[in-house]
Amino acid sequence: MVIPVHDVNPVRRTPWITYGLIAANVVVFLRMPAAAHTLAGNVTASQLCQLQAFVEHWGAVPRELILNRPPGLVPVGQVGIGPHGVGCLLGPRPYGKPPALSVLTAMFVHGSWLHLLGNMLFLWIFGNNIEDRMGRLRYLLFYLVCGYAAGYGFALTDPASTQPLVGASGAIAGVLGAYLVLYPRARVWSLVPFLFFIPLRLPAWLILGMWFVLQALYSTGNGVATGAEAVAYIAHVIGFIVGLLIALPLRPGTPPPPVPRRRSQAHHT
Template identity: 65%
Template sequence: MVIPVHDVNPARRTPWVTYALIAVNFAVFVFLTPGVSGSLTGEGESLAQLCDLEAFLGRYAVVPQELIHHRMPHLVPTGATGVGPQGPGCVVAPPGYTKVPELSVLTSMFLHGGWLHLLGNLLFLWIFGNNVEDRMGHVRFLLFYLVCGYAAAYGFALLNAGSAAPLIGASGAVAGVLGAYLVLYPRARVWVLVPFLIFLPLRLPAWTVLGLWFVLQAVYSSGAGVTAAGTVAYAAHVVGFVVGMLIAWPFKPGTPPPPEPRGALYGRRARPGW
């Protein structure tokens, strides 16, 4: 898997929405998500922290079973700990709040399960979001981002209607941004790091980088090549990517081509078109 670090495709205007989405995702993770302080210091989470996090996700994450059937479970985690027949655990009780499953899709888009999950999403949004926002405009880009996130969540829920596991992360919306970028700027060059003994820097066309990413997500969503496919919602990535491509297609006519990159490529002068 390659790691993108920069694209050779400057935007014409400041991507304020992209910056705002990055800031909100980061702030929610650092200041609102339970248990982050423990992960910052590298310490293991206690049972109390885990129960607090479980209650937080139960309230604000999207749960496929709830979304499809439009109802909350009879018992939810309270955040408290207790001792039952099987030993210490998290206490469950009838919910003391009302959760709207459709709105939980929105809140779940700003929740992340760890630093790697958060920073991976924000890296892709930082690199590819500015150009898509530049082409669509600020308001339309924000609506586009939310639509892709909703489509990804509903697509995953339909494929996993019986699942009670919480679904969180901006991955579905960011996947939509990647799909739109592939449609709008397939020939833009992207600097990537390829792990081959060391991290080898290469400049590749966007259609190669994003096409490879999509193929891997599609393969993983089928369960092939992974040992724990259930921990990552690959199907949501696939749905978000496809929806992003479809929405971006009407914007393709008139999209200015990316500039031709200059300078050395792999130690040589770049040829025309590279």
């Protein structure tokens, strides 16, 4: 998997919305139960149950989104002993949860440090140019539309599912789709695995095209490693396509990224 680290595509203004989205995602994650312990892997049973209750509260559940049928019992954040041993207690939901609003809150909830940092890296690299091109308010609306499309699109693929969907991946995938349309020739410094990671400057169309192909492949169940089945790859695909389509009308008026200059050779006497 190629890891982008920086694009050669300067912006004209400070991307405050992108910075704000990154900050909001980090703050929400740090306030999650057991967030500080997930990196080390020493999460207790009590913390795990609190985390499950948090994700259930703020995540988007497909059955609620499509069928408007909330689950009868949800994790309440406490450890209990049942017929199958120690587990998380279930009980009636003690809070109201508008399904449409849950898609918004789910965009700011992440299941692990790796999930959070991977998403924020892509948003940091590619989001600033899309914000610069669209303008701050339109960019924010664009981001939310892509996130909602990804969330509801994912729910439509499995409307009976009760597993909460969380993460900003769908919205960020929309940003990647827009970047592919608007700046396909921009150069992106990336780490390419070949025995070890080699830094190369590659065109955006190659980086983002490969990313989309992999997401589409994984969404069919092909090439998915054991334990990765919980990733909502189809939400990535939907968000990417929606972002691409929204950005298409902006392409004719988008100036191309600057051509990277070669380093000049210094001559010493």
